[in-house]
Amino acid sequence: MITSSANPTVKRIRALRQRKERDNTGLCFVEGVRQVAEAVQSGADVVQLVVAPALLTSPFARELVAGQAAAGMPVVELAPAVFASISQKDGPQGLAAVVRQRWLTLSQARLEAPPGWLALVEPADPGNLGTIMRSADATGAAGVILIGPSADPYDPVALRASMGAAFAVGLARCTWEAFAQWKRSTGSFLLGTADSAPTDFQATRYPQPLVLLMGSERQGLSPEQQALCDRVVSIPMRGRADSLNLAVATGVMLYELLRQQRGV
Amino acid sequence: MITSSANPTVKRIRALRQRKERDNTGLCFVEGVRQVAEAVQSGADVVQLVVAPALLTSPFARELVAGQAAAGMPVVELAPAVFASISQKDGPQGLAAVVRQRWLTLSQARLEAPPGWLALVEPADPGNLGTIMRSADATGAAGVILIGPSADPYDPVALRASMGAAFAVGLARCTWEAFAQWKRSTGSFLLGTADSAPTDFQATRYPQPLVLLMGSERQGLSPEQQALCDRVVSIPMRGRADSLNLAVATGVMLYELLRQQRGV
Numbered sequence: 141m142i143t144s145s146a147n148p149t150v151k152r153i154r155a156l157r158q159r160k161e162r163d164n165t166g167l168c169f170v171e172g173v174r175q176v177a178e179a180v181q182s183g184a185d186v187v188q189l190v191v192a193p194a195l196l197t198s199p200f201a202r203e204l205v206a207g208q209a210a211a212g213m214p215v216v217e218l219a220p221a222v223f224a225s226i227s228q229k230d231g232p233q234g235l236a237a238v239v240r241q242r243w244l245t246l247s248q249a250r251l252e253a254p255p256g257w258l259a260l261v262e263p264a265d266p267g268n269l270g271t272i273m274r275s276a277d278a279t280g281a282a283g284v285i286l287i288g289p290s291a292d293p294y295d296p297v298a299l300r301a302s303m304g305a306a307f308a309v310g311l312a313r314c315t316w317e318a319f320a321q322w323k324r325s326t327g328s329f330l331l332g333t334a335d336s337a338p339t340d341f342q343a344t345r346y347p348q349p350l351v352l353l354m355g356s357e358r359q360g361l362s363p364e365q366q367a368l369c370d371r372v373v374s375i376p377m378r379g380r381a382d383s384l385n386l387a388v389a390t391g392v393m394l395y396e397l398l399r400q401q402r403g404v
Numbered sequence: 405m406i407t408s409s410a411n412p413t414v415k416r417i418r419a420l421r422q423r424k425e426r427d428n429t430g431l432c433f434v435e436g437v438r439q440v441a442e443a444v445q446s447g448a449d450v451v452q453l454v455v456a457p458a459l460l461t462s463p464f465a466r467e468l469v470a471g472q473a474a475a476g477m478p479v480v481e482l483a484p485a486v487f488a489s490i491s492q493k494d495g496p497q498g499l500a501a502v503v504r505q506r507w508l509t510l511s512q513a514r515l516e517a518p519p520g521w522l523a524l525v526e527p528a529d530p531g532n533l534g535t536i537m538r539s540a541d542a543t544g545a546a547g548v549i550l551i552g553p554s555a556d557p558y559d560p561v562a563l564r565a566s567m568g569a570a571f572a573v574g575l576a577r578c579t580w581e582a583f584a585q586w587k588r589s590t591g592s593f594l595l596g597t598a599d600s601a602p603t604d605f606q607a608t609r610y611p612q613p614l615v616l617l618m619g620s621e622r623q624g625l626s627p628e629q630q631a632l633c634d635r636v637v638s639i640p641m642r643g644r645a646d647s648l649n650l651a652v653a654t655g656v657m658l659y660e661l662l663r664q665q666r667g668v
Binding site for chain 1: 639
């Protein structure tokens with residue numbers, strides 16, 4: 141039982157709040173009974189459970205920890221005040237986990253089933269990114285390719301918004317140049333969206349599987365990025381707003397792909 | 405020029421961060437050049453502009469302030485440090501506004517054009533609520549009815565996420581009982597969504613205008629709430645996730661209504 145917040149193990153876990161530490165170690169920090177259970181159930185590569193037995197009142201959570209410990213999972217026990225020092229919640233539930241990040245290479249990103257892959261250019265908001273992973277999972281997308289400097293899908297905010305989907309969908313990251321090369325060499329159909337595109341997204345048929353490319357929150361797709369696409373479509377806007385939230389726009393596109401797939 | 409953060413006017417403006425103060429005064433606080441411009445352009449009831457001339461470097465913003473002042477708008481000038489004390493931004497731009505909230509009564513919420521109204525049961529997250537107002541505006545919905553204890557659409561987080569739509573769409577609030585009575589007396593078609601509903605949302609035709617009813621983030625629609633609906637549909641899920649983010653689900657529903665409206 142660790143009773144000091146200055147313990148080296150505790151300091152290493154706390155440091156996972158910082159992106160730099162996550163990038164350097166390839167680890168992330170998952171907190172809360174529901175989120176840890178989702179990670180375990182999704183087959184995430186859990187390195188270590190972090191438990192404050194005095195806070196862990198849920199019988200479900202106690203059984204989860206006991207079962208994992210019996211199967212050989214390392215469990216670190218913390219005093220309640222030490223757990224609170226690593227917690228990012230108002231009411232810590234006494235359960236967290238250190239999980240290894242999982243990244244696919246682009247060559248592992250295969251277009252095998254509809255709708256295919258989702259590719260995001262420099263998404264900046266981790267909450268949006270988490271919500272998008274959740275929608276990708278819900279619509280059966282293989283995963284998300286992050287192009288250029290992007291929010292971290294293993295950011296605690298992204299993990300929370302993904303509701304476990306971060307551990308269920310594939311994740312890859314690359315430069316724009318590598319993405320363009322992958323698109324050309326695989327011959328994948330690339331579908332982009334832009335406000336200015338004359339083609340209405342609901343009035344055209346898509347060959348699936350495909351790669352759905354969404355621009356960044358602030359700038360959308362640049363002319364160069366649109367030029368790589370096999371088709372660029374727009375989502376009509378009726379009000380005074382000239383754009384949708386990125387996660388909403390992505391969800392709307394994914395469900396149009398699902399509708400066409402199902403022929404309804 | 406106000407130079408003290410303890411000035412009564414400054415204290416009143418700062419207090420608008422708190423929901424209680426917003427509820428009591430019927431005012432809200434809008435910050436940033438883009439957001440203030442959107443409020444003015446949407447015809448929001450701006451009570452007062454709040455300006456830190458030393459921070460206000462944008463020529464566009466300076467012209468906006470000069471134009472409004474010339475038209476008789478009250479302008480409060482603050483020293484930079486005082487402006488920073490009311491700012492909720494990292495890099496304050498020196499422009500904010502106090503705006504009067506605008507609420508419609510249920511009897512003013514009329515079903516005149518498709519798609520109609522959106523009604524949300526106890527939405528808890530102001531960011532989600534702002535994103536939903538943005539989607540409602542984009543799809544031509546008349547506005548949003550908030551049922552029961554809800555996040556505040558005039559919360560700074562909601563205003564920011566709405567991208568100006570909070571001042572462009574209609575807003576009403578009521579109890580569940582009042583909503584049910586309104587639905588019955590107006591004979592409005594009420595469309596609900598629930599995971600368990602056998603009808604697929606993309607495989608049924610909707611009479612528009614209608615009222616789209618979305619449940620809360622955590623609980624969805626209760627059996628009682630579903631019983632009031634003329635139809636309840638589900639959004640199919642293909643992955644391990646059993647639900648979508650509320651703002652995504654609402655956006656997906658609104659764009660299906662738009663698709664049917666346009667016959668594409």
